[in-house]
Amino acid sequence: ASRVMVASRNYADFASEATFEIKKCDLHRLEEGPGTTTVMTREEGLHYYKKMQTIRRMELKSDQLYKQKIIRGFCHLYDGQEACCVGLEVAIKPTDHVITAYRVHGFTYIRGVPIREILAELTGRKGGCAKGKGGSMHMYTKNFYGGNGIVGAQVPLGAGIALACKYFNKNEVCLTLYGDGAANQGQIFETFNMAALWKLPCVFICENNRYGMGTSVERAAASTDYYKRGDFIPGLRVDGMDVLCVREATKFATEYCRSGKGPIVMELQTYRYHGHSMSDPGISYRTREEIQEVRSKSDPITLLKDRMVNSNLASIEELKEIDVAVRKEIEEAAQFATTDPEPPVEDLGNHIFFNEPPFEVRGPNQWIRYKSVS
Amino acid sequence: QVTVRDALNQALDEEMERDERVFLLGEEVAQYDGAYKISRGLWKKYGDKRVMDTPISEMGFAGIAVGAAMVWLRPVCEFMTFNFSMQAIDQVINSAAKTCYMSAGAISVPVVFRGPNGAAAGVGAQHSQCFAAWYGHCPGLKVLSPWSSEDCKGLLKASIRDDNPVVMLENELLYGVPFEMSEQAQSKDFIVPIGKAKIEREGTHVTLVSHSRPVGHCMEAAAVLAKEGVECEVESFSFFFQVINLRTIRPMDIEAVEASVVKTNHLVTVEGGWPQFGVGAEICARIMEGSAFNYLDAPAVRVTGADVPMPYAKILEDNCIPQVKDIIFAVKKVLNI
Numbered sequence: 001a002s003r004v005m006v007a008s009r010n011y012a013d014f015a016s017e018a019t020f021e022i023k024k025c026d027l028h029r030l031e032e033g034p035g036t037t038t039v040m041t042r043e044e045g046l047h048y049y050k051k052m053q054t055i056r057r058m059e060l061k062s063d064q065l066y067k068q069k070i071i072r073g074f075c076h077l078y079d080g081q082e083a084c085c086v087g088l089e090v091a092i093k094p095t096d097h098v099i100t101a102y103r104v105h106g107f108t109y110i111r112g113v114p115i116r117e118i119l120a121e122l123t124g125r126k127g128g129c130a131k132g133k134g135g136s137m138h139m140y141t142k143n144f145y146g147g148n149g150i151v152g153a154q155v156p157l158g159a160g161i162a163l164a165c166k167y168f169n170k171n172e173v174c175l176t177l178y179g180d181g182a183a184n185q186g187q188i189f190e191t192f193n194m195a196a197l198w199k200l201p202c203v204f205i206c207e208n209n210r211y212g213m214g215t216s217v218e219r220a221a222a223s224t225d226y227y228k229r230g231d232f233i234p235g236l237r238v239d240g241m242d243v244l245c246v247r248e249a250t251k252f253a254t255e256y257c258r259s260g261k262g263p264i265v266m267e268l269q270t271y272r273y274h275g276h277s278m279s280d281p282g283i284s285y286r287t288r289e290e291i292q293e294v295r296s297k298s299d300p301i302t303l304l305k306d307r308m309v310n311s312n313l314a315s316i317e318e319l320k321e322i323d324v325a326v327r328k329e330i331e332e333a334a335q336f337a338t339t340d341p342e343p344p345v346e347d348l349g350n351h352i353f354f355n356e357p358p359f360e361v362r363g364p365n366q367w368i369r370y371k372s373v374s
Numbered sequence: 375q376v377t378v379r380d381a382l383n384q385a386l387d388e389e390m391e392r393d394e395r396v397f398l399l400g401e402e403v404a405q406y407d408g409a410y411k412i413s414r415g416l417w418k419k420y421g422d423k424r425v426m427d428t429p430i431s432e433m434g435f436a437g438i439a440v441g442a443a444m445v446w447l448r449p450v451c452e453f454m455t456f457n458f459s460m461q462a463i464d465q466v467i468n469s470a471a472k473t474c475y476m477s478a479g480a481i482s483v484p485v486v487f488r489g490p491n492g493a494a495a496g497v498g499a500q501h502s503q504c505f506a507a508w509y510g511h512c513p514g515l516k517v518l519s520p521w522s523s524e525d526c527k528g529l530l531k532a533s534i535r536d537d538n539p540v541v542m543l544e545n546e547l548l549y550g551v552p553f554e555m556s557e558q559a560q561s562k563d564f565i566v567p568i569g570k571a572k573i574e575r576e577g578t579h580v581t582l583v584s585h586s587r588p589v590g591h592c593m594e595a596a597a598v599l600a601k602e603g604v605e606c607e608v609e610s611f612s613f614f615f616q617v618i619n620l621r622t623i624r625p626m627d628i629e630a631v632e633a634s635v636v637k638t639n640h641l642v643t644v645e646g647g648w649p650q651f652g653v654g655a656e657i658c659a660r661i662m663e664g665s666a667f668n669y670l671d672a673p674a675v676r677v678t679g680a681d682v683p684m685p686y687a688k689i690l691e692d693n694c695i696p697q698v699k700d701i702i703f704a705v706k707k708v709l710n711i
Contacts, residue, residue, distance in 0.1 A: 097445070131478035138476040145444055145481065150468050156434050157469055160441020160449075167397070167423065167447060190434025197429070351475050352514055354482035355537040359625065361513070366663040374479060 087246025528566025
C-alpha cells in the first residue's frame with residue numbers, strides 16, 4: 001500500500017507560534033488599551049481560519065439557496081465580518097453571554113449551533129435550531145440570546161443579562177452587539193446610562209460596517225466616532241477585519257468589565273460584502289470599486305492566511321485542505337437543510353408559553369383549533 | 375379588611391421572601407416607597423439589589439427587565455402608569471411575548487409588568503388610557519385585570535410564579551379601597567389561578583361581565599336594581615344579576631360567560647376602555663361564535679368608556695366613564711323594561 005502524502009511538508013517544519021503586530025486601538029477615556037503585538041499559535045491560527053472560512057461558505061451557500069427561493073423572507077449575510085464574531089468568541093468563555101441583532105448566522109455558529117441546524121432554520125425545516133419557528137433573525141442557543149429583529153431592542157436586553165450576572169456575582173459578562181445604524185437608537189443611550197450607573201458587566205459592541213441599510217454613517221450620525229458615543233463610558237475602536245485585533249481588544253474589554261469597573265464600548269470597524277439583506281444588491285449607495293478594494297486589501301480570511309503562511313505557521317496546501325473540508329461540510333449541511341421535512345402544521349400552536357399545561361389556540365376561523373404544548 | 379394597596383404590597387413582600395430571584399424595578403419604587411406606595415417598606419427590608427429605582431427610561435428598563443428574565447431572574451417591572459408603557463411596548467410585545475415562540479421554547483421570559491391602568495381622577499387624556507385591549511390582543515402574553523384585594527394579591531403572586539410574561543393591569547382608584555380578605559387569602563401560598571373568572575354575585579336575569587374597577591360599579595348597579603325589583607315585586611318582577619369578574623383578560627374565561635348566558639339569556643359587558651376593538655367587543659364576538667348564542671333573548675350590549683380622549687373637567691370626565699346609572703340603563707334596555 002502506498003502512503004499518500006497529503007501535505008508536502010512535515011508538520012514538524014512549521015513554527016508553533018509567531019508574534020504579530022496589530023493596529024493600535026483608538027481610546028476614549030482609557031489610559032491604556034490592548035497591546036500592539038500579540039502571539040498566535042499554529043493551532044489557534046488553524047482554528048480561526050477554519051471557523052471564519054466555515055462562516056464565509058455558509059453565508060455564500062445561504063445566498064445561493066435564497067436565490068433558488070429555498071430560503072425566503074429576511075436573510076442578512078455576514079460575509080466580510082467573520083473576524084468579528086470569531087475574534088469575540090475566542091476571547092470570552094463559553095459561560096459568558098452574547099446577544100446581537102439580526103445579522104446573526106455567524107454568531108449562532110460560533111456559539112455552538114451546527115451548520116445544518118442553521119441552514120435548516122433558514123429553509124424553515126423542523127430540524128432547524130428553532131424548529132422552523134424563528135427563521136433567519138431568531139436563532140438561539142445556550143448563552144446566546146439571538147437573533148433580534150427590532151433594531152436596537154437587543155441592547156437593553158443585553159444590559160439585563162449583565163444585570164443578572166452581577167446579581168449572582170457570577171463573574172460573567174454579556175457582549176451586547178449592535179450596528180452603526182442602531183447606534184442612533186434612543187434606547188441604547190438609556191441603556192448606557194443605566195449600565196454605567198449600576199456598573200453592569202456589559203460590553204457594548206458596535207459592529208460598524210459603514211452602512212445602515214443604504215445610509216452611510218456620515219449621513220446618519222452627527223458623530224461617527226461610535227466608540228465615543230457612550231460618553232461617560234470608556235471606549236475603544238478596533239480593526240474589525242483583523243481577528244487578532246478583535247481578540248485582543250475583547251480580552252481587554254472583558255477584563256475591564258469583570259474587574260467590576262462597569263460597562264465599556266467597543267467599536268469594530270468592519271465591512272459586509274453583501275447588501276443589507278438579500279433583497280439589496282448593495283451597489284446603489286456604494287461603489288463596486290469600494291467593495292472590491294476591501295476584498296483585495298482587507299479581507300479577514302486572506303489577512304489571516306497571509307500571516308500564517310508568511311510566518312510559517314501553515315502551508316497554503318494545508319489551508320486549501322481546510323477549504324475543501326469546509327466546503328464538504330457546508331454541502332452536507334445544505335443537503336440536510338433542503339431535504340429535512342417542514343415542521344408539522346400542528347406545531348403552529350406550540351411554544352406560546354413555557355412550562356404551561358396544554359391549551360387550545362384559535363386558527364384562522366373559530367372551527368380550526370390547534371393544541372398548544374410548551 | 376385589607377386595601378388593594380396592602381394586598382399588593384403583601385404579595386410582593388411574600389414572593390420576594392420566598393424566591394431570591396424576584397426583584398422589583400421601576401421609577402420611584404425604592405426610596406420613594408412607590409409612586410402609589412405599593413412597594414412601601416420593601417426597599418428598607420430588601421435593599422438596593424432587590425428593589426431598584428430606575429431613571430425615567432421606560433424602554434431601557436423594560437428591556438433590562440426582559441433581558442434579566444431571559445437568564446435566571448424573575449423581575450417585577452413597574453410602569454408608573456400603563457400610559458408610559460407605550461414607550462416600552464416594543465419590549466413587552468416583541469422581546470417578551472414572542473421570544474418563547476420564536477425560540478421554539480428554548481428561552482422563557484418570566485417577567486411581570488405591573489402598574490395602574492385606565493382612568494384615575496382628573497388626570498387628563500394622556501394619563502387615562504386603558505390598555506386591556508391592546509395587550510389582550512397579543513399571543514404570548516398573559517394579561518390580568520383584577521378588582522378586589524384577593525384578586526390583586528392572588529393574581530400578583532400567581533404572575534410572579536408564572537414562567538411567562540404577564541401584564542398586570544391594576545387601578546389607581548382601587549388602591550385605597552378595602553375589601554374583605556378570607557383567612558385562606560391571607561396565607562402565604564394563596565394563589566388565584568390565571569385565566570379563571572369569578573362569579574361575584576349570583577343571578578338569573580342578566581349576565582354582567584366586567585374587569586377591574588367597573589366590577590364594583592356592576593355590583594352597585596345589581597344592588598340598586600335588586601332593590602327596585604323588590605319594589606316592583608308587585609308586578610312580580612325582580613332583577614337578579616350574575617356579575618362576572620373576568621379577572622384575566624388573556625386567556626379569557628369565556629366558558630364562564632357562556633355558562634352564565636345560558637342561564638340568564640341576557641348579556642351586558644362593562645369596561646372602562648374605549649368601545650372600538652375593546653374587551654366587550656371580543657366577548658360579544660366569542661359569544662356569537664359559541665353555543666351560548668342560541669340562548670340569547672336579545673343582542674348583547676356593551677357599556678364602555680366614551681369614545682373620546684379623556685377630558686379634564688369633572689362633569690365631562692364623569693360622563694366619559696361608565697357609571698352605575700349607565701349600567702342600569704343598559705340592563706333595562708337589554709331586558710326591554
